[in-house]
Amino acid sequence: MTRRLRMIVLALGGAGLAALFVAACFGMPGFGGDRHPYGDRAVHASLARRTANTISSVNFDQRAFDTLGEMSILFTSVLGTVVLLRQTRDEKRGRPQPQEVALPVRRYALVVLPVALVSGLYVIAHGQLSPGGGFQGGVVAATALHLLYLGADYRALERIRPIGVFEVGDALSASAYLVTGLAGVLAGTAFLANTLLPYGTFNTLSSGGTVPLLNAAIGMEVACAIVILLARFLDQAVEIEEDNGKR
Amino acid sequence: MNGWTWTATIALGVGVGAAVWGVVTGPLRRRVVAQNLSSALAAPGLLLLAQGYGRPAYVDLALLLALLGPVGTLVFARLLADDLAGDPPRAWAVTLAVAGYGAVVVLVLCAVTGPGRAMVKLLVVGALLIGGNLVASRALSGGFPGSRRG
Amino acid sequence: MNARTALVTALEVLGWWAALTLLWLVLISTVDTLEWAVGTSAALVGAVTARAARRAVGAR
Amino acid sequence: MDDPLIVVVLLLVAAAATAAVAVRDPVRQALVLAVLGVCLALLFTVTQAPDVGLSQLAVGSAVTPLLIMLSVRKVRRRQQDGKEKER
Numbered sequence: 001m002t003r004r005l006r007m008i009v010l011a012l013g014g015a016g017l018a019a020l021f022v023a024a025c026f027g028m029p030g031f032g033g034d035r036h037p038y039g040d041r042a043v044h045a046s047l048a049r050r051t052a053n054t055i056s057s058v059n060f061d062q063r064a065f066d067t068l069g070e071m072s073i074l075f076t077s078v079l080g081t082v083v084l085l086r087q088t089r090d091e092k093r094g095r096p097q098p099q100e101v102a103l104p105v106r107r108y109a110l111v112v113l114p115v116a117l118v119s120g121l122y123v124i125a126h127g128q129l130s131p132g133g134g135f136q137g138g139v140v141a142a143t144a145l146h147l148l149y150l151g152a153d154y155r156a157l158e159r160i161r162p163i164g165v166f167e168v169g170d171a172l173s174a175s176a177y178l179v180t181g182l183a184g185v186l187a188g189t190a191f192l193a194n195t196l197l198p199y200g201t202f203n204t205l206s207s208g209g210t211v212p213l214l215n216a217a218i219g220m221e222v223a224c225a226i227v228i229l230l231a232r233f234l235d236q237a238v239e240i241e242e243d244n245g246k247r
Numbered sequence: 248m249n250g251w252t253w254t255a256t257i258a259l260g261v262g263v264g265a266a267v268w269g270v271v272t273g274p275l276r277r278r279v280v281a282q283n284l285s286s287a288l289a290a291p292g293l294l295l296l297a298q299g300y301g302r303p304a305y306v307d308l309a310l311l312l313a314l315l316g317p318v319g320t321l322v323f324a325r326l327l328a329d330d331l332a333g334d335p336p337r338a339w340a341v342t343l344a345v346a347g348y349g350a351v352v353v354l355v356l357c358a359v360t361g362p363g364r365a366m367v368k369l370l371v372v373g374a375l376l377i378g379g380n381l382v383a384s385r386a387l388s389g390g391f392p393g394s395r396r397g
Numbered sequence: 398m399n400a401r402t403a404l405v406t407a408l409e410v411l412g413w414w415a416a417l418t419l420l421w422l423v424l425i426s427t428v429d430t431l432e433w434a435v436g437t438s439a440a441l442v443g444a445v446t447a448r449a450a451r452r453a454v455g456a457r
Numbered sequence: 458m459d460d461p462l463i464v465v466v467l468l469l470v471a472a473a474a475t476a477a478v479a480v481r482d483p484v485r486q487a488l489v490l491a492v493l494g495v496c497l498a499l500l501f502t503v504t505q506a507p508d509v510g511l512s513q514l515a516v517g518s519a520v521t522p523l524l525i526m527l528s529v530r531k532v533r534r535r536q537q538d539g540k541e542k543e544r
Contacts (some may be wrong), residue, residue, distance in 0.1 A: 055508040102390040105321070108382040110454065114447035115375070116416045118312045121439040122424050123307065123511070130304035130426075131507035139515035140311060143318060145446075146523065150321040152454045159453035160446070205431045226520060230527075237527040242538060252462055259499060260465040263492075267469060270492045271476040278488050283494045286518065289499060296502060303426070305507055308498065308514065310424075315518040319491050322519060326526040327484065369421045 050199040051208035056128045060214040064192040066176060067214070071221055075174050078225045085232040087240050096238045099153040109151020116144035124219035128208040134218030141219070142226035154238045163231050170224035176217040180210055251299030255292045262288035262348075269376045277337035279323050279387050283396045286316025287380040291352035298356055303365055310372050317379030326387035332340065335388040346377045406448060413444035466503050469496045487525040494518055 029035060046057030059067050087093060120141030127133030149157040181192035189195045192210075200207040248256075269281025277320055290312045297305035324331070353373030360366045417440035425432055473493040480486045494517025501510035 053508070096380070100392050102385060104382055105324075105386045106376070106454065108317075109321075110447070110451055112314065112318075112375070112379070113450050114413060114417060114443040115420065116318075117335065117446055118420055119310060119314060119424070120441040121442065122421060123311070125435050125439070126425070131307055132511050133508065136311075136508070136511040136515045139512075139520060141393045143315060143515070143519045144456055146519075147318060147321075148450055148453065150318065150325050156450075156453040160449045204427065204429055204436060218513070229525065233524055233527040237531045237534075242535070248463065251507065256462045256465050259462075259469070263469055263496060263499070264472075267473045267476070267492055267496065270488050271473075271480065272450070278485060280492050282488045288512045293502060300505075304526070305502065308502060308507055308510055311511060311514050312518065313469070315514060316495070318519040319522050322526055323488065323491075323523045326459050326530055330484075355497070364423055364426070371423060 024181060032067075047202075049194060049209055049211075050202040051211055052129045053127065053131065053133075055131070055210065056133050056211055056215065060211045060218075061132065061194045061208070064181070064194070064214060066203045067218065068181065068192070071174060071177060071218060074222065074225050075170070078170070078229050081229055081232055085236050087235070091240050091242055093235075093239050094241050096154040096158075098155065101151060101153075106151050109147040113144050113147045113151075116147065117141050120223070121219075124215060125205065125212070127215040128211045129203060129205070129221075134215040134220075135222050136217040138222030139226055142223045142230070145227060146230060149234065154234060157234075161227065161231065163228065166227045166231075167225045170221060170228060173217045173220035175223065177214060177221070180213055180217065184210075248284070249299055251295050253357060255295035255299060258295065258352075259289065259292040262292070262345075274334065275327070275330060276334050278308075279320070279327065279331065280336045280338045280341070280384070281389065282323065282381060283320040283383050284341065284345050286312050287342075287349055288374060290316065290372070290376050291349050294356055294369065298359065306365075306368060308374065310368075310375070312374050313376035313379060316376075317383040320380075320383035321386055324383065324390055328391040331387065332389070336384075337386070337388065342380065346380060347377050349373060349380075362365070409451075410444045412449050413447045414440050417443040462503050463500075466496065466500045470500050483525065483529050487522050487529075490525070491518060491522050494521070 003078070010091040042058055042062065043054050045062055049057060049061060051061065087201040120137045120139075121144075123132035123137030123140060124134055125137075145161060146157065148160060180196075183196055184193040185191050187196055193213065194209040197209045197213075199209050205212070263285060266281045266285035270278050270285065288308045293309040293312060294306065297303060297309065350373060353369055353376075357366045357369050360369060414437075418437055421432075421436035421440055422428065426434070473489060473496045477486060477489045479539050480489050494513055497517065498510040498513045501507070501513060506534070
């Protein structure tokens, strides 16, 4: 296939795609209009289960199975990173150097670390009430720990981050999501059906049935996964060196 | 649209627009300052939007930006310390002006909210935002001396 | 660890615990018993982490 | 409707996203990417999708820059080591 022919095929394909997109745009409902057939049904279902945040109801109740898929994507991609960034035979591990840090920066890191951690837990716990949820809060909590690398050095971070515990936590929380789903099967309904728990009082922490539980599982999974992911990157960037003496 | 969202439109258009321009052009020392100020300029806009839409829950967005924006700048300050050492950024006037803008927005919103838990939350967001940005600017201009491979 | 360090550690964790519980109460909108339970436990996690972080930076 | 607000934020996103593609150096690209994250979070907020905005803020403001900058540091170190070996 010559270059010219390839360009013609590409142009034809692109023109066809563009035509289809334009046609689809004319068939779409108006931007920000009043009719939302799917939205109205989702809001109705979410209010019936007393979940104030409809998005959480969609993610962890009406479409909880999709969230299971997303969680496994994160889990497997972190697993892939762990395998790819492992220490190979021709690499050696050096001790990270201590880093001088200006005093205000170090103090800021030490003060904001717990504040960010508690804010992350708040976002996880209030996923069914206000914007946020397991993913967002988990990332914030994981970021909080890495303030110790930014405000001090990698040795300090390694001291409060036992990586094995986080690996176990990652696996445990991923299976906690599955177990909550299987409990629905055992209770005689369907996988991940939100029928296990009473729906509770609207707009309080104990509302939405299994939504808060699944949120907590996802929050822990994401926090552990991000910590492991960043640990591999930090190991490569700070500690692992090519063994020059050997070759 | 009401007065709050109009104010937010202008503030975000001018402020974040300037931050985008600053981060796209110029030497590295200007780009890191623009990145630092982008969170300080966007978070008050988010607070104004929360007030304009009448949804207190949207304050959480500003809270997270106030917490994580300076952390992002610390990442750059820490890992670009060698590049910035020879040519450190000096932009205290702009930084202080932006911090003042954040303080004014937070205080106006506090006055409108009235005393209560919501007002304390706004003050917490404001303190984290302004403190974070000042510390991040300090970190950019020589916060990590004698940087090696740590 | 002698008695004095233990006392200082306990005071530091207690101080952080109180401050972070206060932060939790500021962030939420309505207070009930479950909020108290979840908030105090989250604040305790934060307080212990704060102490561990300060020790990790201090010990060098 | 809030059309002017949405238009302004959309323009900001378009400008920042174009710049993120046009800038070639990875370090400067990471800086533009961080600002683009803030713009995207604003866009999600003004289109009333705060959950997505929070996700964008959480991932885009600290974790993504950290991953990129750590990769840059690793690549630079490897280049330095290579130069030292040549000498």
